[in-house]
Amino acid sequence: MRIAYQYKLRPTKEQADKIEKTLDMLRHQYNYMLAEKFNWWEQNRCPINACPLICHLPALKDRPTRFSQQKSLTQLKIDRPWYKQIHSQVLQEVPKRVELAFDRWLKGDSNGKRLGKPRFKRKGQYKTFTYPQFQQHHFVNNKVKLSKIGDVKVIVHRPIPDGFIIKTVSVTRKSNGYFVNFSLEDKSVPEIKPDIKRGRIVGIDVGLIDFFVTSDNESVPAPKYLRKSERKLKSAQRKVSRRKKGSKRRQKAIKQLAKKHRKVADTRKDFHFKTANQLLSNYDIVAVEKLNIKGMAKSRLAKSVHDAGWGQFNTILANKAEKAGQLIVEVKPHGTSVECSRCGNKVKKTLAQRKHNCPNCNLSIGRDLNAAINIKNRAKVLIKDLLPPVKFEAEQGTQLNLFAHQLKRKGIPC
Structure with missing residues (x-):
């Protein structure tokens, strides 16, 4: 590793x-x-896309x-x-x-x-x-x-x-x-720890209002560090634009502006590290969406997407999980917000609609919670191939068979 x-x-x-x-x-x-x-x-x-059949070719x-x-x-x-x-x-x-x-x-x-x-x-x-x-x-x-x-x-x-x-x-x-x-x-560190528990799995749905919502209905509010520092950054940027180009005062103003941007970036990174630590301390397997963050960063929500820093958080989460021998599962994001987590019925909704109301099974929960449950369910299908099969010892026959039966009742593959 x-x-x-x-x-x-x-x-x-x-x-x-x-x-x-x-x-x-x-x-x-x-x-x-x-x-x-x-x-x-x-x-x-x-320099051209066409040339005569007979022409001089330089060395x-x-x-x-x-x-x-x-x-x-x-x-x-x-x-x-x-x-x-x-x-x-x-x-x-x-x-x-x-x-x-x-x-x-x-x-x-x-x-x-x-x-x-x-x-x-x-x-x-x-x-x-x-x-x-x-x-x-x-x-x-x-x-x-x-x-x-x-x-x-x-x-x-x-x-x-x-x-x-x-x-x-x-x-x-x-x-x-x-x-x-x-x-x-360190080559001796295993990729996945041998005592990983398949039942300690959670799905998270990232957003701009809440940084993420878990499938266990726990949410972390988005800190929005860039939005909160915009006034100070604007003032520092104005000082740079007022200074004469090439002057020492302009160089000093540029350094002050860079320090303010660095503070925002470091504060966001510290939040990502602490959030990833807290998440991995409670779960062994974390399911996330494989989002096209670069494409979303070009939309009208570009500033909020950059402020959230989903890409940096996913990298930190993956690195910490690898270091601890835990597992990060990426699932396809298509349809996670539309499909009903209980019956699978597709319920179309706009971004302004924050509740999921299914007319088929009468399920009424938060939009992000519904998506997080769908992410978790999709990850359960994928971890069959990612995790080694559960090995049971012969002398524990009756108790282990009962344990396997309980896992199947909960929908956990083993």
């Missing part, structure tokens, strides 16, 4: 200057290598790959000796990052979806560099040893779990300081 832990750094002034210089030099190298990719693409692509140039660009780094350090201040493996991560961004634009990701054209990084936009190989003994006594930078103090607010090995280390600059991210791995 792979997890990530983030800690805040307390570098000295000299160490902070080294981090800033490293980021700026990596930014220049990123832009140079990306320009090489664009030049190759412009010189080898056909195609070799495509600059990740490995060919990595070989050029040796000559780079000879021509520009100040690049020796950067660790070699940190510098080798730049061609890898460029190739990933370029290929996702031309070929697409693993699902075949193409992303936007990569852009050149302006000053201050290159914010992270990575050490791909890290020794475990370089992080002791609340200090992390970063090559070419030194021993930097770390605020360790939680210890690294036993058995996990540090694989990679990344240093990130944010509006509120510098942070270090440890990528941890």
